[in-house]
Amino acid sequence: MNDAVNLKLENQNTIIDQLHYFIADNFPDGTVLFFQIFVKALLLLSIFIILDLFQRKILIRLIRKWVPKTKNIWINTFIKKDVFTSFFHLLPLGICYCLVPLIFYHHPQSFHILDLIFSILLLIFLSKFFIHVIDVYTEIKSKDQSYRTVALKTFSELFKLLIILFTCFIVVSILFNLSSAKIFAFLGAIMAVILLIFKDPILGFVAGLNIANSKQIKVGDWISVPKYGLDGNVKDINLVTTKIQNSDKTVSTIPTYDLIATEVKNYEIMRSSNTRRIKRSLTFNFKSFKLLDESILNNLTKIELLSSYLQKKEKEIKDQNSTDFVYPILDEDNDYITNIGVFRYYTQLYLENNPRISKKDTIMVRQLEPTIYGQPVEVYCFSSTSDWKMYEDTQALLFEHLIAVTHLFQLELTLVSPS
Structure with missing residues (x-):
């Protein structure tokens, strides 16, 4: 109020004074104060609207027209995040804030209320401007999508929260x-x-x-x-x-x-790494496990990957058949060879020769712990691509092939309970 009184003493014979005394001389005494405040508020509102139209229709349009001619990423992002719009909103508010004491110094109470309102509005729009600037900085620096971006976004969100809290504290203190x-x-x-x-x-x-x-x-x-x-x-x-x-x-x-x-x-x-793990098992019926003999061997000779391996075993059978009795085939360690064992050996060779399987990663075919449903045999390897569709195709083709050849080994698959 003291500021309003001082302005009243310093500013005499101004347009506002003339308007003030004109209303006092030409309106009834009971309505003079109301019309003085109303006309001055209307004048201030008109100035604000004219300035706001100027910044929206001229300043912002000029900026938007000029921006496409530049390749500066900062200026383009400023437009995208409405930084210029927020800044130009401050202009009519700031000018009207400065005009409040010049227009309302005759009315200290109205001057105080309007000064309070414009102070709060300026704080809110200034906070909005700073938040938009932070958004611009965050977006530009987040282009690389690196791990630093996480910290950057965290700090930017924190700074925006602190700006909002700080603004609220000042508004409360003013009110x-x-x-x-x-x-x-x-x-x-x-x-x-x-x-x-x-x-x-x-x-x-x-x-x-x-x-x-x-x-x-x-x-x-x-x-x-x-x-x-x-x-x-x-x-x-x-x-x-x-x-x-x-x-x-x-x-x-x-x-x-x-x-x-x-x-x-x-x-x-x-x-x-462009690889993806394949880890899936097939479960076989225990009753289908057999020692490798001539009948099984005849079926397996049709498989090219096993030809060299089986030729050696066929020779062993012929040597054993010289006694007119077919013995189960033994391997080098005098262990009996089974159809499930040859199947594991075949699967290992098939994976190692499959172009869809990564050769730089582990390739393994192993038996898991037996269950009541049968003996699980697990395939553990990595596809040569991490693309989801190609990975699923590789996995499907692999197990479709393995399931299709199980009859050659006289093996029987079992269904595992979903529970």
């Missing part, structure tokens, strides 16, 4: 005429409630730093989260939540802190 010391004393008294309210942002900030430092996950990685039954690509990691696009194109959101607090499988290393 209730409180000092900063009183506000912080009040915050200290309700600190437990504040920590409860901002628990997720605090945990997300810790998680973001941990993820960036350990290089566990970044945007674009293919991950699975067993706790939530999720499997897909990471679309965004921010201060509170992480978005995951599932294979069916749905998007799931989980707390960012769960990325370090629960089990998360990251398949990105597998995808970058």
Whole structure:
């Protein structure tokens, strides 16, 4: 109010004075104050509308017309994130804020209310401007989708939250005429409630730093989260939540802190190595297991991969047949050779000669623990591509072939109970 009084003494015979006294001389006494305030408020509103139209119709259009002619990524992103729009919104507000004391110095109470309103609006729009600037910086620096991006987004979200909180503190102090010391004393008294309210942002900030430092996950990685039954690509990691696009194109959101607090499988290393593990088993009926004899050998000679191996065994059979009695075939260690054993040997050779199987990784065919359903034989290898479709094709072709040749070994597959 003192400012308004001082301005009243300093500014005499201005247009506002003439308007003020014109209304006082030509309107009834009971309505003079109302019309003085109303006309001045209308004048201030008209100035604001004219300035706002100027910035929207001229300034912003000029910027948008000029931007396509430049390849500067910063300027283009400023337009995309409405930074110039936020900045130009400050111009009419700032000019009207400066005009309030010049127009309303005759009315100290109205001057105080309008000064309060424009101060709060300026703070809100200034905060909005800074938040848009942070968005621009984050987007430009996040182009590489590296592990540093996680920390960058975490810090940017934190800074935006702090700007909002700081703005709220100042607005409260302006509205209730409180000092900063009183506000912080009040915050200290309700600190437990504040920590409860901002628990997720605090945990997300810790998680973001941990993820960036350990290089566990970044945007674009293919991950699975067993706790939530999720499997897909990471679309965004921010201060509170992480978005995951599932294979069916749905998007799931989980707390960012769960990325370090629960089990998360990251398949990105597998995808970058361009290989993917195949680990699947076939279960055979125990009753179909036989020692290798001449009848089985005749079927297996049709398989090219086993020709050299079987020629050696055929010679052994002929030597044994000189006594007119067919003995089961023995290997070099005098162990009896079985049809399931030759099947494992064949599968190993088939994998080693298959161009779809990676030769630089482990290739193994092994027996698992017997079950009540039969004897599982597991194939353990890696496809030569991590592409999902090609991987599934490789796996399907591999087991379709193995199932198709089992009759040559006189082996019988069993169905395993889904439980």
